[in-house]
Amino acid sequence: MKFLDLARVDVRSGAGGAGCVSFRREKFVEYGGPDGGDGGHGGSVWAEAVDGLNTLIDFRYQQHFFAENGRSGAGRQRSGRNGVDIVLRVPVGTEILEEDQETVIADLTELGQRVELARGGNGGFGNLHFKTATNQAPRRANPGQPGVERILWLRLKLIADVGLLGLPNAGKSTFLAATSNARPKIADYPFTTLHPNLGVVGIDNTEFVVADIPGLIEGAHEGRGIGDRFLGHVERCAVLLHLVDGTSATVAQDYHTIINELEAYGGDLADKPRLTVLNKIDALDEDERAQARDALEQACGGPVMMMSGVSREGVDSVLRALRERIDADRLRYRAPAEERSWQP
Numbered sequence: 001m002k003f004l005d006l007a008r009v010d011v012r013s014g015a016g017g018a019g020c021v022s023f024r025r026e027k028f029v030e031y032g033g034p035d036g037g038d039g040g041h042g043g044s045v046w047a048e049a050v051d052g053l054n055t056l057i058d059f060r061y062q063q064h065f066f067a068e069n070g071r072s073g074a075g076r077q078r079s080g081r082n083g084v085d086i087v088l089r090v091p092v093g094t095e096i097l098e099e100d101q102e103t104v105i106a107d108l109t110e111l112g113q114r115v116e117l118a119r120g121g122n123g124g125f126g127n128l129h130f131k132t133a134t135n136q137a138p139r140r141a142n143p144g145q146p147g148v149e150r151i152l153w154l155r156l157k158l159i160a161d162v163g164l165l166g167l168p169n170a171g172k173s174t175f176l177a178a179t180s181n182a183r184p185k186i187a188d189y190p191f192t193t194l195h196p197n198l199g200v201v202g203i204d205n206t207e208f209v210v211a212d213i214p215g216l217i218e219g220a221h222e223g224r225g226i227g228d229r230f231l232g233h234v235e236r237c238a239v240l241l242h243l244v245d246g247t248s249a250t251v252a253q254d255y256h257t258i259i260n261e262l263e264a265y266g267g268d269l270a271d272k273p274r275l276t277v278l279n280k281i282d283a284l285d286e287d288e289r290a291q292a293r294d295a296l297e298q299a300c301g302g303p304v305m306m307m308s309g310v311s312r313e314g315v316d317s318v319l320r321a322l323r324e325r326i327d328a329d330r331l332r333y334r335a336p337a338e339e340r341s342w343q344p
Contacts, residue, residue, distance in 0.1 A: 003195035005156040005233070007059035014042025014067040014083035016121035016144025019129070022075030023137070034137060035077045036127040039144045042120030043067030043083030049108035053091035054198060056156050067118070070144055073126045083120055093159040093236065099151040109159065109236070117152065121145030155232070158196055160211035161326050163234025165262075166243040167254055168215030171279040173197070174309035175243065176212045179319065184212060194226070196233045203319040207332040211237065218257045231265050239325045240274040241318070246292045246306070247283050252299035273325050276300050277318055282308035 017039025024032030045067050065088060071080035096105045096115065106115040124142030131138055164172040173184040173193050180199030197212040213230040234240060248254050255276070262270040278296055281289050289306060296304045305321065307314030323331065 003055050004057045004060055005055070005158075005196075005230075007056040007154045008063060009059055009088070009152050009154060010064045010149070011045040011088075011118050011152060012064075012066045012149040013044050013118035013120040013147040014069040015147045016040065016042045016123040017070035017072040017080035018143045019124035019126035019141035020073035020075060020078075021127045021139055021141045024076070034127040034131050035075055036141055037073030037075070037077050037079040038126050038129065039073045039123030039142075040070030040080035040082040041123050042070045042144065042147050043085045044116055044120040045086050045088070045118040046114055046116055047088040047090055047094070047096055047106070047108065048114045049092045049094065049111055050089045051092070051111055053089065054156075054158065055091065056094070056154055058089075059154060067120060067147070069147070070120065070123050072144075073123070073141075077126075077128060079126075080123060082123075085120075087114075088117070088154075090154060091156055093157050095155045095157060097153040097155060099153070101153050101155075105152070118148040118150055121147050157236055158198060158211050158233040159209075159236050160198060160234070161208035161238050161330050162201075162210045162322050163237035163240050164210065164212045164243065165234070165240055165258055166215060166279075167217065167245065167257065170215060170243040170245045170254075171309050172212050172215070172243055175241075175279070175307075175315070176210055178309045178312060179315060180210065182212075196230055201319060203316065203323055206323055208323065208326055208330065210241075216258055216261050218261070231262075231269065235267065235269060237272065238327055238330055239322055240269075240272050241322060242274055242276045243279045244276065244296055246278045246280045246289070251278070251292050251295045255296060255299045275318070275321055275325065276302065276304050278304055278306045280308060280310075281306045282311040282313060 019039050020036035022036035024035045065086050067086045068083035070083045073080045094108050122145045124144045127138045127141050166172050173186050176182050176199045179201045182197050182199030184197040193214045199210050200207050201210050213233055214226045244255055307318050
């Protein structure tokens with residue numbers, strides 16, 4: 001399934017049905033009086049966060065969503081049928097914005113959360129509604145209210161517990177593939193990852209979700225490379241895992257390149273808890289490891305962990321460090337294997 005994280009939709013709620021002007025006409029009924037019914041309400045347009053979706057690709061093939069109009073009222077005090085609502089099923093983590101792509105209408109961060117995007121028009125009153133003691137034969141009825149039409153943007157920000165950061169070919173996809181069932185594309189050229197990938201990582205009977213985004217380069221906030229378009233997918237993460245290529249001759253410069261892009265992106269992304277890891281140590285000897293680690297610790301001003309996604313050296317220690325930094329309410333605990341019931 002192709003990944004799509006931004007989509008434009010045109011929604012319109014249903015118009016209300018018109019009220020009816022009618023009078024009771026029956027044999028042997030001398031004073032029948034008005035009996036026109038009210039019009040039905042127009043259908044509304046809703047958005048709902050559902051499970052099982054992680055892309056907005058459905059909205060690439062259908063951009064127009066129009067709810068049903070309400071039916072008009074009829075004689076014999078019959079009200080018109082209400083229009084049927086229409087629901088936009090979106091992934092959890094979807095932001096709904098106005099046409100300017102800046103004003104946020106709603107942020108659907110929980111499963112089952114719903115928001116009304118366009119309310120259907122009210123149905124008009126029939127002439128029965130206007131009957132009074134001094135006006136016993138009203139000949140007026142209200143038209144239904146028109147529907148509401150809006151152009152909206154849907155922007156998906158994946159909800160994960162850990163977000164991977166680093167330059168192209170820093171080993172992010174290799175780490176995700178080594179620790180989860182995700183199978184991202186891995187190759188020895190830059191920008192192998194073209195869209196975010198999610199993987200569920202397990203360590204010590206706990207699980208958490210890791211998001212891998214395309215690599216950043218210097219000037220990404222200005223649109224260079226793939227740009228900082230995908231940084232929104234790690235905004236909701238509890239922890240950022242910054243991977244630095246240990247085989248690079250400019251370890252400290254590589255670290256500052258990513259940090260500068262986070263600060264240029266804005267928001268609180270640069271202030272999130274961050275774990276810095278020197279990756280690809282399987283290609284280094286002891287002296288090279290110590291030299292690269294010292295340079296990276298001096299650049300970041302804090303402790304640095306080392307690992308290799310290929311040989312899995314130090315991977316479990318990194319996962320345990322991430323688990324400690326993730327909020328307890330975001331972790332998913334698994335029962336031990338002996339306690340899980342057998343299923344065919």
